[in-house]
Amino acid sequence: MPIQSMKGALRALLLVAVFAAGVWSHSSGLIDDFLWHLPDVQYLAVEHLWLTAISGSLAIGVAIPLGILLSRPSMARWAESLMQVLNVGTTIPTLAVLALSMSFLGIGTVPAIFGLFVATLLPIARNTYAGLKGVSPALMEAAAGIGMSPTQRLFRVELPNALYVIFAGIRTALAINIGTVPLAFLIGAGGLGELIFTGIDLYDPVMMLSGAIPTALLAILVDALIATIAFFIVPRGVNPARQ
Amino acid sequence: MIRLDSLTKVFDTPKGAVVAADHISMEVPAGEICILLGPSGCGKTTTLKMINRIVRPTSGKVFINGDDTTGMDTQTLRRNIGYVIQQIGLFPNMTIEENITVVPRLLGWDKARYRERARELMAMIALEPDAFLKRYPSELSGGQQQRIGVARALAADPPVMLMDEPFGAIDPINRAVIQDEFLKMQQALNKTIMFVSHDIDEAIKMGDRIAIFREGRLVQYDTPDDLLTAPKDAFVESFLGEDRALKRLNLVKVREIVSDEIGSVTPSDTLETALARIDDFGYSNAILMVNDKRQPAGIVSRSVARTTKGYCRDHFQSVPAAVHLDDDLRKVASLMFAHDITWLPCVDDDGRVCGQITQRAITSHLGSRYRARQAADATAAKE
Ligand SMILES: Nc1ncnc2c1ncn2[C@@H]1O[C@H](COP(=O)(O)OP(=O)(O)O)[C@@H](O)[C@H]1O
Ligand SMILES: [Mg+2]
Numbered sequence: 003m004p005i006q007s008m009k010g011a012l013r014a015l016l017l018v019a020v021f022a023a024g025v026w027s028h029s030s031g032l033i034d035d036f037l038w039h040l041p042d043v044q045y046l047a048v049e050h051l052w053l054t055a056i057s058g059s060l061a062i063g064v065a066i067p068l069g070i071l072l073s074r075p076s077m078a079r080w081a082e083s084l085m086q087v088l089n090v091g092t093t094i095p096t097l098a099v100l101a102l103s104m105s106f107l108g109i110g111t112v113p114a115i116f117g118l119f120v121a122t123l124l125p126i127a128r129n130t131y132a133g134l135k136g137v138s139p140a141l142m143e144a145a146a147g148i149g150m151s152p153t154q155r156l157f158r159v160e161l162p163n164a165l166y167v168i169f170a171g172i173r174t175a176l177a178i179n180i181g182t183v184p185l186a187f188l189i190g191a192g193g194l195g196e197l198i199f200t201g202i203d204l205y206d207p208v209m210m211l212s213g214a215i216p217t218a219l220l221a222i223l224v225d226a227l228i229a230t231i232a233f234f235i236v237p238r239g240v241n242p243a244r245q
Numbered sequence: 246m247i248r249l250d251s252l253t254k255v256f257d258t259p260k261g262a263v264v265a266a267d268h269i270s271m272e273v274p275a276g277e278i279c280i281l282l283g284p285s286g287c288g289k290t291t292t293l294k295m296i297n298r299i300v301r302p303t304s305g306k307v308f309i310n311g312d313d314t315t316g317m318d319t320q321t322l323r324r325n326i327g328y329v330i331q332q333i334g335l336f337p338n339m340t341i342e343e344n345i346t347v348v349p350r351l352l353g354w355d356k357a358r359y360r361e362r363a364r365e366l367m368a369m370i371a372l373e374p375d376a377f378l379k380r381y382p383s384e385l386s387g388g389q390q391q392r393i394g395v396a397r398a399l400a401a402d403p404p405v406m407l408m409d410e411p412f413g414a415i416d417p418i419n420r421a422v423i424q425d426e427f428l429k430m431q432q433a434l435n436k437t438i439m440f441v442s443h444d445i446d447e448a449i450k451m452g453d454r455i456a457i458f459r460e461g462r463l464v465q466y467d468t469p470d471d472l473l474t475a476p477k478d479a480f481v482e483s484f485l486g487e488d489r490a491l492k493r494l495n496l497v498k499v500r501e502i503v504s505d506e507i508g509s510v511t512p513s514d515t516l517e518t519a520l521a522r523i524d525d526f527g528y529s530n531a532i533l534m535v536n537d538k539r540q541p542a543g544i545v546s547r548s549v550a551r552t553t554k555g556y557c558r559d560h561f562q563s564v565p566a567a568v569h570l571d572d573d574l575r576k577v578a579s580l581m582f583a584h585d586i587t588w589l590p591c592v593d594d595d596g597r598v599c600g601q602i603t604q605r606a607i608t609s610h611l612g613s614r615y616r617a618r619q620a621a622d623a624t625a626a627k628e
Contacts, residue, residue, distance in 0.1 A: 138332075140330060140332035147299055148348055149325075150347075239338050
């Protein structure tokens with residue numbers, strides 16, 4: 003009961019604070035400042051999402067088959083060491099990846115997409131591999147013993163059972179991706195980074211925030227979108243969200 | 246029919262070669278259940294898995310219904326062999342219906358046919374189709390999952406079934422129930438079954454034949470009764486246990502040794518008549534009283550009949566127990582010990598008395614096999 007009433011009080015306090023902030027920002031002209039950036043935000047957010055969409059789908063398209071390939075029994079000898087390489091890959095800061103990508107591909111959208119692609123690839127490949135390897139050996143034996151071909155085993159047993167983990171990888175990867183796109187501005191690719199970094203350069207916090215806040219919102223939005231897709235695609239029997 | 250011909254598996258391990266199965270040759274006649282029995286690590290699972298090629302034989306051959314399976318396509322072979330594993334291995338991503346229709350769908354049955362089959366199978370394993378078909382394995386109890394595992398293996402009606410400790414993961418009470426259900430099903434289905442177990446009691450209960458394994462070798466392959474009466478060596482003897490003679494009680498039904506002759510009285514008989522009958526039949530303690538439908542109604546004891554005057558209906562005790570013709574001797578013996586009596590009335594399906602079973606008949610039946618064997622040994626020794 004005390005916890006309940008404390009929660010209620012906190013909520014009331016928060017509402018008052020938000021309201022006060024709203025009144026203050028309006029009277030100080032802050033909202034007008036933000037609104038001034040709105041056309042830019044709209045344009046750049048779309049650009050931002052395009053960068054994410056292209057590099058993200060490329061990454062998903064490459065990482066899932068890669069994860070599947072590495073999880074095949076015939077690859078068992080190489081898989082673990084290759085996964086180690088991928089794991090080391092994830093520890094390289096994404097800014098460094100972008101810088102490397104720029105030094106090979108120059109300035110512009112293509113090196114940006116490539117850098118984002120590399121940064122997004124790893125978590126998905128890793129989760130696909132781990133998810134598939136995590137399918138219980140008993141299940142695999144049952145599937146084989148019943149007379150499923152290796153392909154049937156993959157599509158009817160392994161992938162459906164690994165799907166939840168794979169989706170978790172995609173969520174992580176896309177969150178990283180959206181958060182990294184602003185850096186892509188540094189190698190000339192556009193996106194909301196333009197507002198953020200220009201804002202920093204000009205000591206204009208409003209401009210910077212009009213880039214940063216939409217970036218955060220986009221990340222949350224995309225995460226929710228993928229979670230919703232996972233909710234419907236991952237079979238109910240292996241979907242913790244639906245049990 | 247399953248025939249193994251010199252089936253051998255050698256595993257190459259870092260610690261050297263392990264011979265998991267060493268020239269196993271045996272034959273399971275069509276429609277029989279063969280139990281592979283032995284301590285852990287003796288090669289039962291390996292032998293079983295060589296039949297559906299989960300494990301590739303190092304050498305030797307497997308014949309199913311007379312055909313050498315060596316050249317057969319692995320997928321086709323497996324789809325014609327029902328396979329039940331100990332871990333059950335239901336696909337958690339599929340509904341119960343999808344699980345049990347996996348093989349029919351692989352075989353390309355049309356939808357109407359495999360859905361019909363799913364309902365048939367559910368009826369067979371005594372689970373309500375409407376309640377279960379749309380659920381997922383995680384929503385079922387262990388016993389229910391195991392039944393679904395069996396149903397999945399039976400789905401395409403394969404002539405041969407392989408079962409690796411299928412009821413091992415279930416609690417003892419449920420296990421007994423599932424074993425009984427399975428035996429009943431098998432009476433109708435007549436599959437040829439290889440069944441791995443490490444439980445001697447399960448083996449005796451389920452098996453038409455038992456194959457005892459030790460360190461990759463097949464030591465003895467016999468019917469449960471032959472195995473229990475004539476273990477081949479000290480290993481088999483110790484594996485079967487000191488109480489192996491008692492275990493044979495499981496194998497014999499009351500029907501086989503019941504004596505039709507049983508003296509009885511009716512409630513309207515006098516105690517004098519009762520005493521006379523007790524003496525006529527040579528009973529030491531008491532005589533059974535039956536009602537007008539010949540159902541057991543009580544017993545009249547000798548001491549009462551000797552010392553009291555009157556009618557049986559006024560001077561009887563309750564019947565401690567009665568056994569059915571299809572009960573096994575283990576139950577009979579247990580009842581006799583529990584009630585400290587040496588005989589029990591036997592009843593038929595309608596509950597009518599149809600004979601009696603005595604402790605002497607049981608011991609003499611169990612002993613006859615040993616005596617026959619000793620006689621045979623003696624003759625053999627003379628020649
Ligand atoms: N894949 C394998 N690799 C190496 N050794 C194995 C393998 N499978 C089984 N073995 C060995 O073969 C022997 C028989 O095993 P198994 O057939 O599983 O015994 P059981 O089913 O009777 O307990 C054991 O010594 C076991 O360690
Ligand atoms: Mg085993």
